[in-house]
Amino acid sequence: MTTDTTDVATPRNGASPDPDDAAHVASPRALAWARRRRALADFWRTFRTHRSGLVGLVVLLLIAVLALAAPLLVGSDSRSVTEAPGKSLESPSGRFPLGTDQFGRSLLALMVWGxxxxxxxxLLAAVLTVAIGTLVGVTAGHFKGWYATVIMRVTDWFLVMPTLVLAIALATVLDRSIWTTILAIGVTTWPTTARLVRAQTLSVESRPYIERARALGGGHKHVMLRHVLPNVMPLVLAQTTLVISNAILTEATLAFLGLGDPIMVSWGGLLQDARDAGAVSSGDWWYLAPPGLAIALVALAFTLCGRAIESVLNPKLGDRR
Known part of the structure; x- marks a missing residue:
């Protein structure tokens, strides 16, 4: 009796097999990355069909490039009060396209730095918000009993309390810095994300393959990290883009109320400086309009991107072009 020594990886046309190709094909990690690349390609192909989402993405990219290139475009000395190049509250001109502030600094340069x-x-406050909300939502949906009851009652308490009031109280108690602002926004705006993620977790854990995973010996960590979390991540991604716009608005509000970092230049801080300088009563519109329009534009751009991402990840929402 003869023994068949033909390798299963040998092509049928007689060509010699490539060990590297065979190992690549047989690698589960390589197959997983291939699926992810195809999923990203499909996502981008569908996202491009949403014109509003593309407009928002282009606006965000342009603003991000300007922000990153601020030292090259306007220079670090443009924030200095002692080296201000203009006069106090100059109206827009060829030298200062957006006018100057009460110290004679170019508002265009301050807008870029802001x-x-x-x-x-x-971004950082949204990441903190989504991280807390995802952790609370996944664990509250996975573990039943007293833990879910207690954690959801805490979530409901945060929901009924005014978010801005809680953020103001926290920012007042702590030191005035950018990290205090991020912390104040992050720990007060997570309940909405937590409830959305918990609802999605309950839906995922009711599916048959979760029961099979548990029957095969999968523990709590395995079920949450390998099955539940990948299925709730599309919802988390869409929620993140929406949370960013709210975080920017909240930061501007805190800075406008004088609770931001007095050293850092931000759009909300510019509005607060304009109020202190009496720009409203004196009619210096160029001091108020650019920061307010910039905040509204960025918030709108993030909202458009978030809605487009949500529509791509959940086709049941219909066409939102």
Missing amino acids: ARVSLAVG
Whole structure:
């Protein structure tokens, strides 16, 4: 009796097999990355069909580039009060396209620098918010009994309390810094994300493959990290883009109320400086309009991107072009 020594990886056309190709094909990690690349390609292909989402993405990219290139575009000395190049509250001109503030600094340069702080605070606060909300939502949906009851009652308490009031109280108690603002926003705006993630977790854990995973010996960590979390991540991603816009608005509100970092230049801080300088009563519109429009524009751009992402990840929402 002869023994078949043909390798299963040998092509049928007689060509010699490539060990590297065979190992690549047989690698589960390589297959997983291939699926992820295809999923990203499909996501981008569908996202491009949402014109409003593309407009929001382009606006965000332009503002991000300006913020990152601030030292090259306007220079670090443009924030200095002692080296201000203009007069106090000059109206827009060829030299100062957006006018000057009460110290004679170019408002255009301050707007570019302010984009850095506003975007950084919005992104970091949104990450903190979504991280807390996801942790609470997944654990509350996975573990039943007293833990879920207690954690959801705490969540309900945060929901009924005014978010801005809680953020103001926390920012008042702690030191005035950018990290205090991020912490104040993050620990007061997570309940909405927690309830959304918990509802999605309950839906995922009711599916048959979760029961099979548990029957095969999968523990709590395995079920939450390998099955539940990947299924709630699309919802978390869409929620993040929406939370960023709220975080930027909250940061601007705190800065406008004088609870932001007095050293950092932000759009909300510019509004607060304009109020202190009496720009409203004196009619210096160029001091008020640019920061307010910038805040509204960025918030709108993040909202458009978030809605487009949500529509792509959940086709049941319909076409939102």
